[in-house]
Amino acid sequence: MCALEQPRSHPEKPMVMVRNPQACTGCLICEMACSFHHIRGFSRNHSSVKVIKSIFEPDKVARITISYDKSSGNPICDLCVNENFRFCIRFCPENVFKLERIHG
Amino acid sequence: MKPHYGYAGNILRVDLTTSRFLKEPIDNYVPKFLGGRGLNQWILFKELRPWVTPFEPSNIICLGAGALVGTLVPGAARLNIDSKNALTAGIGSGNAGGWFGAEMKFAGYDTILLYGKAREPVYLWIENDKISLKSAATLSGKTTSETIKMIKEDLGEDDIQVLCIGPAGENIARPASVVVSGSRVVGRCGLGAIMGSKGIKAIAVKGTGIVQVKKPDEFMALTGKVSQRLRALQGAKARRQFGTLVGSPLYEDLSALPYKNYQDDYIPSENFAKISHEVFHNMYEVDRYSCIACPTACGHVYFIDRGPYSGTHCLKAEANSVWNFGGRLAIDDAGAILKAQEECCQLGLDIDNTASVIAWAIDSFQDGMLSKEDTDGLELDWGDHGVVLALLRKIAYREGFGNILAEGSLRASQIVGKGSEKYSFHMKGQDLIEGIRSMKGWALGVVVSARGGAHTRGALATETRRFSPEESEKMFGVETAGDAQAYIGKAEIVRYFEYVHSLLDSLGICFFTGNWTSPHGISPGELAEFYSLATGIEISESELMKTGERIHNVEKMFNVYHAGFTRKDDYPPRRLMEEPIKSGPLKGELLNQDDWDKMLDEYYALHGWDQYTSWPVKEKLEELGLSECIEILEQAHKIHLIR
Secondary structure, X not given: OOHHHOOOOOXXXXXXXXXXXXXXXXXXXXXXXXXXXXHOEEOOOOOOEEEEOOOOOOOXXXXXXXXXXXXXXXXXXXXXXXXXXXXXXXXXXXXXXXXEEEEO | OOOOOOXXXXXXEEEOOOOEEEEEEHHHOOOOOOOHHHHHXXXXXXXXXXXXXXXXXXXXXXXXEOOOOOXXXXXXXXXXXXXXXXXXXXXXXXXXXXXXXXXXXXXXXXXXXXEOOOOOOEEEXXXXXXXXXXXXXXXXXXXXXXXXXXXHHHHOOOOOEEEEOOXXXXXXXXXXXXXXXXXXXXXXXXXXXXXXXXXXXXXXXXXXXXXXXXXXXXXXXXXXXXXXXXXXXXHHHHHHHHHHHHHHHHHHOOOOOOEOOOOEOOOOHHHHHHOOHHHHHHHHEEEEEOOOOOXXXXXXXXXXXXXXXXXXXXXXXXXXXXXXXXXXXOOOOHHHHHHXXXXXXXXXXXXXXXXXXXXXXXXXXXXXXXXXXXXXXXXXXXXOHHHHHHHHHHHHHOOOOHHHHOOHHHHHHXXXXXXXXXXXXXXXXXXXXXXXXXXXXXXXXXXXXXXXXXXXXXXXXXXXXXXXXXXXXXXXXXXXXXOOOOOOOHHHHHHHHHHHHHHHHHHOEOOOOEOOOOOOOEOHHHHHHHHXXXXXXXXXXXXXXXXXXXXXXXHHHHHHHHHOOXXXXXXXXXXXXXXXXXXXXXXXXXXXXXXXXXXXXXXXXXXXXXXXXXXXXXXXXXXXXXXXXXXXXXXXXXXXXXO
């Protein structure tokens, strides 16, 4: 992306970040809540958040990714534009997500 | 096709004999039977004839994801499996959480029905519209976690959900279970053995579809509100930290943990201290997990890092693990309990039915009815976990003495004879595991349960959770919900929970997010709201409770039609009415015959069932919109024409 395309008035870009993946229990509430924002229905496939947690590998921390570009094929996180709150942050029972301002 | 809200919209019929598949819209069955258990049991009642035995190809297995599964209603994760009971010949029914039910709905199916019998071992692979039966030849004899791993490799898919049976199910051992998503188990009623008898090792599913709801924003607002409330509850916080193990002390405090096969209902306190929830938590816990859509996360993973079983991961331990292995078999080592639990999960054995038949064997051995010649040279004694583990394998593979144990305690005692029948504690033919002498409402719910024992129908948790008289009065119209020793009022509360649990099982919601253990759980009124908002089918609280009653009556009718159970089958084992509890806070308690009679009279009257036979009467079935069943029951001479 060309640097000029960055909105100059927002030098700090807010992003939903995965704060503590080790707390993730794999309930997939974030995926379903995210899909609700995108399609007003529930689906694991229409979510910007993807959680992979295997109970067979308890030593491994859950892998949680949030789509910020098109490469994954999932809808891109738009920070829940036009909603009253961010669904993943609001609904996650373990407070895994948080909003951060990223310099860039 | 019109869009479905709440529901995925389809029932999938799979004929294993001919490898044919049929998709049918769900509309013929809802909202009358809701989905999940209600729909499953209606199909069984309509399609299964009483002369079919459990392991025949003509038996049917119904797997139903509840109506609200696939949405964000807290705890909406449950998959109900129903079939003819391998132990009682009445209804066989159980459910489990995990992620499988939701995946089924995302793939487009509310219910899967399995008919017939495969010629060679197979597994069913469902990827949205694409359905196929694949060879399970290489999966034969594999443990449940091996099976899941191999299926994922075979399909080249990692993010799929699998339910499967272990060697126990393949060998048609009656205590065999169905293991869902690797760690959640549909244990009782021998459903794993029935899957084994049909030659189906597993079902794998991947769904990329959407579960729509009719009024999304209102639905989500209610979900958020209820979820917030549930997370703040004391019980939820405790289960989050310790899992359902945290419930055991509540039962210990009321002398309700059977010890050494009901020789007592209280685990000696020095033994209990070694297997308390804190021991499991502090010494062995390494991880937590949650079923889909559940804010509580009561799943805990343990790792045994010391002792003879060190190096073993255990994917779950429940209150039942302590009741069964710690109490019933008197194992006072948390590591050994975890090992036994994990072994059962891997072999596909139900911990309840399995521990119970082993308890029968130890008791009979100690009393001289069994000798080392009968037990393949094993010396059976209380608390000997090495022997218990050896027996688990023997049961799963039906080896030697295990071949007898694999029949369940009632049949095993009939094979052995010599008076060993008195050590078999069962309800309607299926093993009893609950301590029932001290808590009267819990006892009534367990004993009258249609599937044969088990506390997942009307059994109250209000006694262990000590509901206050005010809470009790408000919820049930009687004050005694929290008073364990009271017989009065308990029939009413059992009836209430029978209806509510019919609803929860049919909507696919966990009892722990419902109002079973806390008056602040999801109420029937909220269930009605959730259902109406999700499906667009407006239903009031009273209509929904009527639906719960209807589903409960269908289950009852199945038992009457298939097994002919009557009032005499609604009595606890004789010994629990004659021998009092020997120790603990409620020492001296037993179930009194006269009080039990009165409680049963009241219970049948509340249901509108006949007092002498316990069967539903014609007027009741008409009132519930089940007129078409009357003819079927009349032909079988199993209904009362005049009340």
